[in-house]
Amino acid sequence: MNLQRLLLRFPGYLGALGPPRRLWRFPSLDTISPVGPWRGQSSRSPAHWNQVVSEAEKIVGYPTSFMSLRCLLSDELSNIAMQVRKLVGTQHPLLTTARGLVHDSRHNLQLRGLVVLLISKAAGPSGVNTSQNYDTVSGIYSCQRSLAEITELIHTALLVHRGIVNLNELQSSDGPLKDMQFGNKIAILSGDFLLANACNGLALLQNTKVVELLASALMDLVQGVYHENSTSATGNYITDDIGISTWKEQTFLSHGALLAKSCQAAMELAKHDAEVQDMAFQYGKHMAMSHKINSDLQPFIKEKTSDCVTFHLNSAPVVLHQEFLGRDLWIKQIEEAQEKGRLNYAK
Amino acid sequence: MALRWWRWRRGCSWRPATRSPGPSSPGHAGPPGLRAASDALAQELLISTTELKEMSEYYFDGKGKAFRPIIVVLMARACNSHYNNSRDMQASQRSIALIAEMIHTASLVHDDVIDDASSRRGKHTVNKIWGEKKAVLAGDLILSAASIALARIGNTTVISILTQVIEDLVRGEFLQLGSKENENERFAHYLEKTFKKTASLIANSCKAVSVLGCPDPVVHEIAYQYGKNVGIAFQLIDDVLDFTSCSDQMGKPTSADLKLGLATGPVLFACQQFPEMNAMIMRRFSLPGDVDRARQYVLQSDGVQQTTYLAQRYCHEAVREISKLRPSPERDALIQLSEIVLTRDK
Numbered sequence: 001m002n003l004q005r006l007l008l009r010f011p012g013y014l015g016a017l018g019p020p021r022r023l024w025r026f027p028s029l030d031t032i033s034p035v036g037p038w039r040g041q042s043s044r045s046p047a048h049w050n051q052v053v054s055e056a057e058k059i060v061g062y063p064t065s066f067m068s069l070r071c072l073l074s075d076e077l078s079n080i081a082m083q084v085r086k087l088v089g090t091q092h093p094l095l096t097t098a099r100g101l102v103h104d105s106r107h108n109l110q111l112r113g114l115v116v117l118l119i120s121k122a123a124g125p126s127g128v129n130t131s132q133n134y135d136t137v138s139g140i141y142s143c144q145r146s147l148a149e150i151t152e153l154i155h156t157a158l159l160v161h162r163g164i165v166n167l168n169e170l171q172s173s174d175g176p177l178k179d180m181q182f183g184n185k186i187a188i189l190s191g192d193f194l195l196a197n198a199c200n201g202l203a204l205l206q207n208t209k210v211v212e213l214l215a216s217a218l219m220d221l222v223q224g225v226y227h228e229n230s231t232s233a234t235g236n237y238i239t240d241d242i243g244i245s246t247w248k249e250q251t252f253l254s255h256g257a258l259l260a261k262s263c264q265a266a267m268e269l270a271k272h273d274a275e276v277q278d279m280a281f282q283y284g285k286h287m288a289m290s291h292k293i294n295s296d297l298q299p300f301i302k303e304k305t306s307d308c309v310t311f312h313l314n315s316a317p318v319v320l321h322q323e324f325l326g327r328d329l330w331i332k333q334i335e336e337a338q339e340k341g342r343l344n345y346a347k
Numbered sequence: 348m349a350l351r352w353w354r355w356r357r358g359c360s361w362r363p364a365t366r367s368p369g370p371s372s373p374g375h376a377g378p379p380g381l382r383a384a385s386d387a388l389a390q391e392l393l394i395s396t397t398e399l400k401e402m403s404e405y406y407f408d409g410k411g412k413a414f415r416p417i418i419v420v421l422m423a424r425a426c427n428s429h430y431n432n433s434r435d436m437q438a439s440q441r442s443i444a445l446i447a448e449m450i451h452t453a454s455l456v457h458d459d460v461i462d463d464a465s466s467r468r469g470k471h472t473v474n475k476i477w478g479e480k481k482a483v484l485a486g487d488l489i490l491s492a493a494s495i496a497l498a499r500i501g502n503t504t505v506i507s508i509l510t511q512v513i514e515d516l517v518r519g520e521f522l523q524l525g526s527k528e529n530e531n532e533r534f535a536h537y538l539e540k541t542f543k544k545t546a547s548l549i550a551n552s553c554k555a556v557s558v559l560g561c562p563d564p565v566v567h568e569i570a571y572q573y574g575k576n577v578g579i580a581f582q583l584i585d586d587v588l589d590f591t592s593c594s595d596q597m598g599k600p601t602s603a604d605l606k607l608g609l610a611t612g613p614v615l616f617a618c619q620q621f622p623e624m625n626a627m628i629m630r631r632f633s634l635p636g637d638v639d640r641a642r643q644y645v646l647q648s649d650g651v652q653q654t655t656y657l658a659q660r661y662c663h664e665a666v667r668e669i670s671k672l673r674p675s676p677e678r679d680a681l682i683q684l685s686e687i688v689l690t691r692d693k
Contacts, residue, residue, distance in 0.1 A: 079521060079524065079525075083524075157487075158487070161483050161484065161487060164460070164479050164480045164483045165479065165480070166478035166479050166480050167463070167478075167479055168478065169478070181463055184460060184461070184479055185460075185461045188457050188460055188461055188483055189461065189517070189520055189521065189524075191483075191487075192457060192516075192517045192520070193517050193521075195487070195490065195513075195517075196513045196514045196516070196517040197514075199494065199510045199513045199514070200510055200513075200514055202494075202506075202510070203503070203506045203507045203510035204507075206503045207503070208498050208499075208500075208501045208502070208503060208506065209498075211494065211497070211498035211506055212495055212498035212499060215491050215494035215495040215497075215498055216491070216495055218487070218490075218491040218494070219488060219491035219492065219495065222484050222487045222488045222491060223399065223488070225484060226399050226481070226484050226488075229480055229481070229484070230398075
């Protein structure tokens with residue numbers, strides 16, 4: 001199986017061919033959307049995507065990680081599952097997150113782990129073979145497999161912690177305060193549980209550089225999520241006046257850092273040199289950024305839902321559009337849209 | 348008593364530099380040097396977002412008891428003296444003291460959201476000021492900063508030791524969710540929870556500094572056992588103070604545990620005298636009036652004395668352990684500290 005080709009196909013499926021830098025050259029929305037390949041990529045069916053994922057899984061030996069299996073076997077998680085059941089019927093976002101974890105796992109959740117495994121296999125063992133006691137399965141060191149799992153644990157933990165609600169902002173439609181308090185409690189506990197497992201796994205890797213990389217990835221992620229929260233919370237402002245470079249920085253924190261640093265750490269575990277580590281970092285970063293850009297693009301390229309598209313005013317196309325137009329013109333456009341009553345601040 | 352604690356913190360009574368100017372400069376002395384600790388902590392949290400930074404540093408204002416860093420610093424010096432007669436502390440050992448306080452703070456921030464607490468150390472909790480969403484992220488951020496600092500020490504054994512703490516903290520929180528029907532099991536459950544939620548951090552950070560300071564596994568075990576016993580005693584007294592102290596002194600509301608539905612040591616002992624408390628424990632004091640009635644029962648029983656007595660036993664064990672080290676001012680301070688744990692009122 002041609003691994004390199006597959007690695008190259010990944011970003012392709014996510015909607016970006018070639019180095020993502022190309023994207024920034026297109027100054028506005030209008031020029032982005034008609035470009036053939038973009039439209040072409042996104043119209044590929046989920047079936048294609050599933051096929052790529054299962055091809056990738058064959059390459060790495062067995063399905064990405066045993067995170068889900070291991071979780072099933074833990075007392076704490078079965079405790080959480082029992083508690084989450086009590087939340088059914090309430091409005092707490094933890095339910096949606098939990099549903100997403102079960103449903104979406106093949107598409108999104110395990111993606112990060114899969115990429116870490118693929119790049120581990122692509123890079124192979126390094127010339128420096130200090131690592132005779134490392135066992136490999138399908139050409140991937142067992143420590144790299146643990147790393148893939150840790151990456152998923154950290155991602156999932158933050159996903160869960162993202163869904164905490166502010167108790168003093170509750171509306172009456174949110175249901176009883178007690179339910180929300182309880183939901184918060186379970187969300188914090190389960191996120192902390194996942195993080196503790198990640199820490200434990202990291203410690204077992206016995207590599208301080210990898211611990212530092214992943215700890216800093218966690219810090220980036222927390223800051224990124226924090227930014228995201230604070231921009232989406234201030235719905236009454238039109239948008240923050242952020243340029244695309246700020247957008248890139250923030251998106252790196254919230255979406256890119258974890259994958260980039262995990263890919264780098266996978267190379268460190270195989271004792272590859274700094275150059276290879278940097279390449280892996282760049283791959284992970286650009287891969288994650290394209291993924292984000294592609295999902296930002298979706299509302300603009302789905303033809304059938306022309307009327308009721310919802311998109312985030314801080315998504316890449318909007319930020320680029322605003323930068324192209326200039327701030328004043330953009331504000332004017334927004335105001336016009338508001339007058340027409342078509343603008344809805346729903347995220 | 349508070350005054351004595353405060354004085355002790357300042358290091359008046361035992362500080363080596365004042366008693367006998369040793370080879371190290373006074374600035375090197377243990378806990379007084381911790382006045383700079385909150386600044387150092389602030390530096391560890393290298394965060395760009397200002398509000399996030401403000402939240403994360405909110406509890407590092409130097410007004411906490413700094414109980415954990417003090418023990419860790421003293422233990423580091425006691426182990427160093429024991430091993431090579433030098434009380435100088437390594438930079439890595441100092442880092443452990445800070446990391447211990449950071450892990451503790453991260454867990455406080457999350458616990459306060461979980462318990463929906465509104466005040467701590469005499470001020471509003473992070474969740475009351477900034478909201479739950481941000482508070483949880485602040486907790487995660489402090490944890491990540493602690494992990495980075497831990498990784499930078501560059502010792503995989505130390506990483507494993509402190510990782511155990513994080514796991515114990517979470518498992519302790521899970522233990523707190525459940526309760527046991529059988530009385531004996533209930534007490535064991537309570538002690539296990541106490542170890543995981545409080546003592547594990549102290550025990551394992553003591554062990555970590557001993558590993559950094561001295562290669563002898565016997566010393567590591569002494570450090571661990573001291574930390575574990577003092578930690579459990581500390582929490583038992585904390586649970587007593589929840590009944591005997593007034594909220595002004597504690598900086599947080601009292602009877603807090605009962606209100607959260609938790610049966611701590613004094614309640615479990617009182618229940619032996621007043622079996623009618625069993626039902627209340629099982630329903631987690633959820634009926635109106637339960638909290639007040641339970642409080643009355645506890646104060647009428649000898650639950651408070653029995654818990655204090657249990658704490659004494661843990662402290663004696665701690666003293667017995669630490670006495671195995673060679674004498675040093677720090678070792679003696681650790682012995683004194685175990686007494687202060689018993690007599691503190693805040």
